[in-house]
Amino acid sequence: MVKRVSLDHSSCPVARSLDVIGDWWSLLIIRDALEGVQRFTAFQSSLGIAKGMLASRLRTLVERGIFEQRPASDGSAYREYVLTAKGQALHIVVAALRQWGETQLYGPTERHSSLVDTLDREPVAPLTLRASNGRSLEWSDTRVIKVDAARY
């Protein structure tokens, strides 16, 4: 991760989130875990990532409470990496990245994977901002209120 400043103490939640998971590989590892990958070798073959790089990313993600390590469910000597509740809550971020990619980055004839409702295999609806009463909001209907002038 190439960083110039740590945003660990930022009062902006976007900045603080990026400080924790704003790394290309970390988000792909989390995506794989959300799709059921649990073993080191499975992440490795799915991502085509160097062993050392995967190990360091997983170690950091465990330290940050995104993953926990546990013995393999089949009783073998392997250890598995399982998303914590904190890690699983990132499914909305991953789904938002997916939907933006689907609508903005694919040509009409290009195929892509899809996130579907298990029940009827229909694609999940586009994520939308909503007011506290459920009213649908455009970005222009919202604003960000800062804590103070110091921010990133």
Next chain:
Amino acid sequence: MVKRVSLDHSSCPVARSLDVIGDWWSLLIIRDALEGVQRFTAFQSSLGIAKGMLASRLRTLVERGIFEQRPASDGSAYREYVLTAKGQALHIVVAALRQWGETQLYGPTERHSSLVDTLDREPVAPLTLRASNGRSLEWSDTRVIKVDAARY
């Protein structure tokens, strides 16, 4: 951006999105733009980023169709960076990062900025996955259908 492989041709929209915007600085620049920042010097002072690094990120984001450059609205010699529709559509990704940070990364006494409905200044509701008929979905109610075995 440290990259080992390009995911430009990936059939996974998450990977393809990260290929375009999966850089810590790029997402902070987009966040600032969503909050109204338009001038080079304003991005620079908001982010505390080196001039050369900001220039290269903005150039890349223009090339990728996230921003467009236009003459300053006040008739001065400055040029402004304005999000395209493609760039503005990233507000859901930024909002998802914000909400995850708000719920997972702040202590009970820590203050943070908030995304609110302009109308009543109430915080925007948590983003949730929904089925095509509007039914609320947990992550475990969904699955990802792959195009084929080759993926990242």
